[in-house]
Amino acid sequence: MKTIVAALAASLWLGLMAGGAVAEDSEDDILAAAMAFAMHDAAFTMYHEIGHMLVGELELPVLGKEEDAVDALATIWLLEFDESEDSYDALIDAADGWYFNAVNSTGSGVDEFSYYSDHSLDIQRAYAMVCMMVGKDADIFGDTADAYEIDPDQQENCSDIYDQTFTSWMRLLEPHLTGEDEISDIEVIYEDAGDYEEYAEALKQYGIMEYAAGTVAASFALPGPVTFRATQCGEANAFYDPSESEVIYCYEMAEHMVYMYLYDIMGWGDTAN
Numbered sequence: 001m002k003t004i005v006a007a008l009a010a011s012l013w014l015g016l017m018a019g020g021a022v023a024e025d026s027e028d029d030i031l032a033a034a035m036a037f038a039m040h041d042a043a044f045t046m047y048h049e050i051g052h053m054l055v056g057e058l059e060l061p062v063l064g065k066e067e068d069a070v071d072a073l074a075t076i077w078l079l080e081f082d083e084s085e086d087s088y089d090a091l092i093d094a095a096d097g098w099y100f101n102a103v104n105s106t107g108s109g110v111d112e113f114s115y116y117s118d119h120s121l122d123i124q125r126a127y128a129m130v131c132m133m134v135g136k137d138a139d140i141f142g143d144t145a146d147a148y149e150i151d152p153d154q155q156e157n158c159s160d161i162y163d164q165t166f167t168s169w170m171r172l173l174e175p176h177l178t179g180e181d182e183i184s185d186i187e188v189i190y191e192d193a194g195d196y197e198e199y200a201e202a203l204k205q206y207g208i209m210e211y212a213a214g215t216v217a218a219s220f221a222l223p224g225p226v227t228f229r230a231t232q233c234g235e236a237n238a239f240y241d242p243s244e245s246e247v248i249y250c251y252e253m254a255e256h257m258v259y260m261y262l263y264d265i266m267g268w269g270d271t272a273n
């Protein structure tokens with residue numbers, strides 16, 4: 001039986017290698033950086049939904065909130081199975097995405113938070129991710145954890161949290177690793193993107209869905225065929241549909257993240273009138 005690491009190391013990280021655009025002064029550069037931010041988030045989002053898919057298809061037990069568990073798996077995936085700079089950027093951008101979602105929602109008052117929901121609060125999701133990241137690699141993510149004002153004692157605790165979470169997930173997944181020359185059936189489908197064509201093109205260019213499909217199919221013996229589908233949903237979302245064994249990424253989600261980058265992070269709305 002091959003390890004997940006070996007299975008994943010055999011694949012190339014096609015997706016995020018294309019990212020890494022740096023924001024400079026020109027509008028084109030900022031737009032490219034916004035798209036890179038959205039695609040980094042898309043990679044994390046895909047692995048989050050793939051986590052739901054693995055729980056569903058492999059009938060894995062889950063202790064605690066499944067949402068938190070699959071956030072952890074997505075974080076582990078990007079930390080362990082690809083250590084290029086871009087997968088780390090994907091994690092930082094995804095955490096920042098939750099952070100800015102939270103900042104936006106605080107404007108409407110804390111009373112409007114839902115304290116009991118499937119997901120933890122966005123701000124908790126951001127901190128949980130950063131804790132896992134600094135727990136895995138304090139040298140690389142120490143600055144990020146400092147920026148999130150996670151104090152040094154807590155950063156040390158994060159190392160234990162990370163180790164326990166990693167070990168737990170690996171123990172659950174190990175019985176489901178593929179055998180020699182075994183590959184699961186995962187098809188990637190892009191539905192008509194309509195007004196969202198530029199996001200569909202970016203997804204294809206970054207190869208996020210194809211890369212995820214390839215690595216997951218090579219790593220896990222799934223009981224039946226699975227589809228990864230990019231489509232218009234009428235809302236910025238992504239989800240796993242257990243009845244169809246599908247992971248769905250909505251083009252609207254990429255647009256949402258581009259707008260977040262432009263208006264909340266770059267502050268375009270503050271200057272344009």
Ligand SMILES: [Zn+2]
Pocket residue numbers: 048049052067070
């Ligand atoms: Zn979820």
